[in-house]
Amino acid sequence: MVAVFLTLVLVLSIFLGFELISKVPSTLHTPLMSGSNAISGITLVGAIASLNLGHDTMGLVLGTAAVVLATINVVGGYVVTDRMLGMFKKKDGGKS
Amino acid sequence: MNFSLAINFTYILSAALFIFGLKMLSSPATARKGNFVSAIGMLLAIVVTLLSQGLDYKYILIGMAIGSLIGVVAAKRVAMTAMPEMVAIFNGFGGGASLLLAWFEYHGTDTSGEPSSLFTSIVMLLTIFIGGVTFSGSMIAYGKLSEKISSAPFLFSGQHIVNALILIASLTLGILFVMDPAQGNLYFLILIGVALVFGIMSVIPIGGADMPVVISLLNSYSGLAACAAGFVITNNILIVAGALVGASGIILTNIMCKAMNRSLANVLFSGFGSPTASGGKGSEQQGEVKPASAEDVYYILEAADSVTFVPGYGLAVAQAQHQVRELAEILESNGTECTFAIHPVAGRMPGHMNVLLAEANVPYDQLIEMDDINPIMDTVDVAVIIGANDVVNPAALDDESSPIYGMPIIEVHRAKTVIVLKRSMNPGFAGIQNALFFNDNTRMFFGDAKASITGLIAEFKEGS
Numbered sequence: 001m002v003a004v005f006l007t008l009v010l011v012l013s014i015f016l017g018f019e020l021i022s023k024v025p026s027t028l029h030t031p032l033m034s035g036s037n038a039i040s041g042i043t044l045v046g047a048i049a050s051l052n053l054g055h056d057t058m059g060l061v062l063g064t065a066a067v068v069l070a071t072i073n074v075v076g077g078y079v080v081t082d083r084m085l086g087m088f089k090k091k092d093g094g095k096s
Numbered sequence: 097m098n099f100s101l102a103i104n105f106t107y108i109l110s111a112a113l114f115i116f117g118l119k120m121l122s123s124p125a126t127a128r129k130g131n132f133v134s135a136i137g138m139l140l141a142i143v144v145t146l147l148s149q150g151l152d153y154k155y156i157l158i159g160m161a162i163g164s165l166i167g168v169v170a171a172k173r174v175a176m177t178a179m180p181e182m183v184a185i186f187n188g189f190g191g192g193a194s195l196l197l198a199w200f201e202y203h204g205t206d207t208s209g210e211p212s213s214l215f216t217s218i219v220m221l222l223t224i225f226i227g228g229v230t231f232s233g234s235m236i237a238y239g240k241l242s243e244k245i246s247s248a249p250f251l252f253s254g255q256h257i258v259n260a261l262i263l264i265a266s267l268t269l270g271i272l273f274v275m276d277p278a279q280g281n282l283y284f285l286i287l288i289g290v291a292l293v294f295g296i297m298s299v300i301p302i303g304g305a306d307m308p309v310v311i312s313l314l315n316s317y318s319g320l321a322a323c324a325a326g327f328v329i330t331n332n333i334l335i336v337a338g339a340l341v342g343a344s345g346i347i348l349t350n351i352m353c354k355a356m357n358r359s360l361a362n363v364l365f366s367g368f369g370s371p372t373a374s375g376g377k378g379s380e381q382q383g384e385v386k387p388a389s390a391e392d393v394y395y396i397l398e399a400a401d402s403v404t405f406v407p408g409y410g411l412a413v414a415q416a417q418h419q420v421r422e423l424a425e426i427l428e429s430n431g432t433e434c435t436f437a438i439h440p441v442a443g444r445m446p447g448h449m450n451v452l453l454a455e456a457n458v459p460y461d462q463l464i465e466m467d468d469i470n471p472i473m474d475t476v477d478v479a480v481i482i483g484a485n486d487v488v489n490p491a492a493l494d495d496e497s498s499p500i501y502g503m504p505i506i507e508v509h510r511a512k513t514v515i516v517l518k519r520s521m522n523p524g525f526a527g528i529q530n531a532l533f534f535n536d537n538t539r540m541f542f543g544d545a546k547a548s549i550t551g552l553i554a555e556f557k558e559g560s
Contacts, residue, residue: 017343029447071163
């Protein structure tokens with residue numbers, strides 16, 4: 001039953017994703033990509049939740065490496081997206 | 097138990113924030129806030145997860161500290177022209193993290209001796225396969241984009257057969273593993289290796305010009321990997337977030353393919369720039385080109401009421417964004433309306449050219465999409481083409497023998513006057529001759545884009 005429920009969540013999310021993303025103008029496709037990239041670092045949450053006490057060395061290495069890679073993805077993704085979006089200015093507003 | 101319920105409700109809130117954040121990305125005015133909203137959603141999910149019991153904080157915090165440091169430094173230092181490489185490598189890390197998470201989970205069940213269910217075994221394999229392909233594929237894409245390895249398509253005979261064999265091998269390994277996960281350690285490890293090889297094999301035959309498609313696709317994979325990892329650990333937020341990213345990557349892939357008039361299969365299975373592009377024999381209508389000097393161009397621009405710049409990646413290569421923006425400002429103060437028409441595949445990743453121009457302080461309301469400029473092209477006085485070639489080649493509209501026939505273009509040939517900034521008469525990237533250069537209303541302004549535009553600015557300063 002859990003599998004069915006999770007698949008339902010998956011299917012609904014995909015439809016929602018298509019709806020949302022098709023409204024993003026091509027001007028913003030690069031920030032969209034780096035921003036969604038940061039979201040895909042959500043694996044970090046899974047890695048944290050799984051890294052509980054009592055793992056052997058191999059487990060710790062795998063778990064910690066997963067945390068490192070996912071954190072790079074999350075932090076780097078959001079920071080660089082913010083940096084990029086900060087450059088998009090309207091004509092009158094942002095005279096540098 | 098109650099606490100884990102609270103965690104799961106918080107995940108729903110996070111998912112809502114991701115969705116809201118993506119929605120705000122639909123306009124440049126709200127996009128930055130949207131990214132912030134999405135980041136808050138992520139922070140919330142991370143913090144609430146850290147509150148669960150029995151975690152090994154030492155390793156989690158060490159891992160997060162290292163990751164944050166690398167992430168921030170990389171994000172702050174990257175040049176905007178290097179954005180495609182950056183996104184490629186981040187994609188790879190996302191896929192790698194999902195791969196490691198599934199491996200970690202498998203290792204956990206393997207040592208505890210508690211066999212995983214059939215469903216869990218299958219999604220575990222899917223995660224390591226998608227994650228592995230994303231990781232190694234992205235590393236190759238990174239290498240190609242940063243020119244650490246040759247960006248030319250790497251092709252050898254029997255490539256398709258090798259790839260088919262790899263897929264059959266993965267499937268066999270997968271079945272062997274699923275039949276007896278407890279004894280499948282070796283199969284599992286080999287499958288990781290096979291997935292990594294497959295990632296390399298699928299990106300290496302793809303040429304540099306097709307990289308926008310590949311990064312979009314890998315972006316989608318990284319989301320799907322996270323999604324599959326969510327199934328492994330039955331975690332909703334991973335599934336929702338992963339699916340959003342997966343859908344976004346697929347849409348971008350589709351847009352890129354349409355803009356290049358190619359099917360995804362065509363991009364993935366045939367190297368572009370190789371023999372396919374040798375066509376276009378119908379390019380005998382050479383005729384005379386009409387070169388123009390900086391002074392000629394100055395008079396044309398000075399008299400124009402509306403000017404549309406059409407930048408290609410050549411502009412970024414010449415690092416002339418700032419000069420073009422300065423020229424546009426001078427023209428605007430002269431009473432000329434300036435816009436920038438941007439083809440969807442300008443640059444090396446979707447929307448790349450917009451970012452490069454935004455970095456040079458071009459306001460985003462001057463950035464016009466192809467579909468919005470074409471209907472009003474007849475009213476444009478002067479179209480200035482800088483470092484673009486194939487995306488303005490009218491052969492795409494009327495020459496059925498041309499390799500780019502059918503590709504949507506910015507129809508500058510309908511503008512009253514066209515000025516083409518070009519280094520020399522060498523044909524463009526795809527080796528296709530461009531009839532636009534020989535049109536009556538076209539003037540060729542030869543030279544390095546940056547130097548040419550600097551010269552124009554000087555003319556304007558003298559003239560005023």
